[in-house]
Amino acid sequence: MKIYDLDLSGNCYKVRLFAALANLELEIIPVDFLQGEHQVEPLLSLNPLGELPIFIDDKLVLRDSQAILIYLAGKYAGEAWWPSTASLQAEVAQWLFTAANEVQHGLCAARLVDKFAYALDKSRALTQAYKTLKILEVHLNDREWLAINRPTIADIAIFPYVALAAEGGIDLSPYKNINRWLERIKKLDRFLYMPGIEK
Ligand SMILES: N[C@@H](CCC(=O)N[C@@H](CS)C(=O)NCC(=O)O)C(=O)O
Structure with a gap:
């Protein structure tokens, strides 16, 4: 399995982080983003949107970090991170869509x-x-994790850009529940840092 990657991208980091947590071997292929390598061939054929990450597992090519999390968790990490029961899966999925829409x-x-x-x-x-x-802060008032009372790919999809908020000029200090949730994620076994996310 491999991803075409940008080290400063939160969307790429989501995939690297989950692979680390789930103890999956992932080949990282750095892309020269500044030179626009992701927007020309051969990468453009792999992702016509001209974006990273791009993920490949044998003949499967995926181009969205949420979709990649679903695939990795479903295929290689079992029930823990991506449950198969419809109601639980939908509860996790709504946060994946929040990551792709409101967070993005x-x-x-x-x-x-x-x-x-x-x-x-x-x-x-x-x-x-x-x-x-505000929605996250209220939601985490009586919960440790975003969905179904355990860490799932919902947490992994939302985590990067919340943890990187200061780089967008956003002060997270008023958000007590969010800060506790960020720390909880950082304490997961095999947690992986990226530039901009501090210990
Ligand atoms: N929905 C996509 C969004 C991917 C995305 O926006 N990638 C950014 C890097 S974080 C990108 O490659 N943008 C292209 C560009 O700015 O040239 C995902 O979640 O993977």
Whole structure:
């Protein structure tokens, strides 16, 4: 199994983090993002969206970090991270979609503006980011994990861009429940750091 990877990408990190936690062997292929290697052949044929991560396992090619988490957990990590019962699976899945939508367009977008000078609407990103943080803070008031009372790929999908919030100019100190949840994730066996996520 391998991913075409960017070390500073939270979406790529999600996949590296889960592979580490689940003790899966993953070949990391660094991509020259600044030179646009992800937007030309041969990578463009693997992901016509011109984005990373791109994941390959034998003949399977996947292009979305949430989809990759589902595949890795479902195929290689058993019930623990991605349950098969419909109601439990849906509870986890709703957070995967939150990662792809609200987190991507809020917390992630704010960081893209501040850290990588992307021409995105920062104030719109911040509005979305604070809305998402409030929802998370309330949700974690009486829970240790985002879904079904145990760590799942829901936590792994949401974690990176929340943990990297400061790089988008967002102060997490008022969010007590979120901070406790971040620490809980960092204490999982085989947890993997990335630049910008501090001990
Ligand atoms: N939905 C995708 C989003 C992937 C994505 O946005 N990747 C960024 C890096 S974090 C990218 O490659 N952007 C292309 C670019 O900015 O040129 C996922 O979750 O994997």
